[in-house]
Amino acid sequence: MKSLFFGGIHPADRKELSANTELVSMMNPKQVTIPMLQHIGNPCNPLVAVGDHVKKGQKIGDGEGLCVPVHASVSGKVIAIEPRRHPSGRDILSVVIENDFQDEADTSMTAHKDYSALSNDEIIDIIRAAGIVGMGGATFATNIKAMSSMQKVDTLIANACECEPYITSDDMLLRTRTEQVLEGMRIICQLIRPERVVLAVEANKKRAIEILKKELKDDRQIELLVLPTRYPQGAEKQLIQTVTGREIAPGQLPASEACAVFNVATFAFTYRAVCLGQPVVERIVTVSGEAVKNPGNFVSRIGTSFEELVEAAGGLKENTWKVISGGPMMGFAQEDLSASTIKGTSSILCLTQEQNGEAKEETVCIRCGACVKVCPMNLQPLYLYAYEKKEKIEELNRMNLMDCIECGCCAYTCPAKLPLVERFRNGKRLIREANK
């Protein structure tokens, strides 16, 4: 470990709410709603029609360009193909499947127990065919990231930091599917042949660390790196900085500094795709927060409605204030529970107002400089906020607003309770419009 990243915050992690309960296995919903856009890039075109019978794992959507296919997560009948509420808040074309509870499996993907015989192209094709994307929430196509990392990367990092408060789905994955993660890492290693392979995990995941230490005792390739708990340790640029001491230049990808970062769940799905022939049809979702009665982790099929997952966690309390898809620092607030889970849904959080310090009213910026102290991208949020207010695009550019990763450290720490991230998103939009 070279040097830790600059800035950051240390909010109460509240992981104890969901980390101590058993993983609840595969829920079987009556119907699933599978959006055709579950990744960054172009949406898929549906490959099925209303009335079709589909099998579990059958490819139901695919497209051109930056696009990975999506699969049915249950067997049954397609009852609708129409725009439905997506966790991002938009309505996205989705395939709705009524479950016949037969779990009739599609067998078009082959299992390769011995992946060492596979060529690089074959592995890349399998990763794409299985619909794997960055499962930490970034949802960038894994086949493209892996391909562009080949021969360019000397350091491969498995991201198990899970630095957002509340979320424990990666923690649970490491504890219950350890071997899948490690085998997935070995498959990607075969592909990109890095010199150094690091599994980075924050120190607050004690049980997972114990298991990994045991598993990796005789492993010469994978290096377990336990990092101090600090948000946003799991942000790609900050993680690379911590692990290698290298800084990714503005506008560049990790490959420019010979690094590649994948979420641990992405590795687990790579293993399942290559060795078991399974596409992405389910994942572990944390349902937690003070406003839900029985927080926990659930193996849930892609396309399960938020309502069903929240019910499985005992339902909402009366004082529910916000429901979030993703983490409390960067996730999306939901208007209601009508959205369905996608590949990148690591958690559904139900928050109450009391625990979250928002009760205090907004004041003006007092120039305390706390935002400067916590910004991991070395920005000066107070000045960006002032310039955004006046729509001074030139100044926003000069002060590197586009470098902002929207981690929310500044807004979290701001004593004036200013909506900094919201304003910065608007500022970025202004810059993009001006560049057109």
Add this chain to the structure above:
Amino acid sequence: MKFEVTSSPHIRGKNHTQRIMLDVILALIPALAVGVWHFGMRAFAVTVVSIGAALAAEWVCGLVLYHRSTIKDLSAVVTGLLLALTLPVTVPYWTAAVGSIFAVLVVKGFCGGLGKNIFNPALAGRAFLVLLWPVYLVRYAEAGVKLSVTDSIADAVTSATPLHHMQMPALPEESLADMFFGNIAGSIGEVCTLALLAGGIYLIWRGVISIRIPAAYLGTVAVLTLVFSKGDQAFAWMLYNLFGGGVVLGAFFMATDYASSPVTPKGQILYGAGCGILTVIFRYFGLFPEGVTYAILLMNACVWAIDSWTAPRRFGTKKGKAL
């Protein structure tokens, strides 16, 4: 069930403007208490008048300038309190009121309110009073006079402060212990170094201020007065310079005012050092024995430039190397 839909982050820290101001007020209570102990209830009355006038001015600003009430953020209380602590106990009550009103209305309000003022309001208020009624601002009572609220100020026994002696230049008659515990003539809140240090450490512990500005400020004064000491007791000369006058009050409570100090770590050190250099220059070569007020006010004017020069290096660029 409908839920609140607002931008991330969805959790916020506990820190709040009002809490910060309250911390500053709490941190100043020891200094005020010692002032009242030495100079009597009149010191308390001057403080009450100053705070009251500041609050009244803030209320007017809210009505006329900001179009919303800002009384609750407590910043006016801080300004009124800080101004009072820089005044001698013998000032007429109306002087404290005029200084506070000038600070809150002109220095802060006309700049756009909290966070927008270029100059530290309390110090600018004090500078304004020195300009118009210098005679009231140099009439220091002896420690232990214990004036009551209604005592005539004309009869008060006034005395030279240790800094007056040092202008001779000569080491003051007071012992260093007297200086440290505040048993000397001076302004209400500046005499007791111990009480000010306690308050300063509280603010650093609470995370309200960083140690950079006070350390750079006091460190620079210490080094300069040690190297350029007057007389043969260099070390004692340095300590008298640190404990005497308003430098400790200034370093912990005035120079650290958020609105009028830099936000970058490097900038804060530069700014603190600048305050220290100017303080020593003003004390050595100025007409008045003290230089803290003008040193800090002058550095206030440089804050924008300092922040620009010391902007953090852009992430992903090597030092001094453009993209």
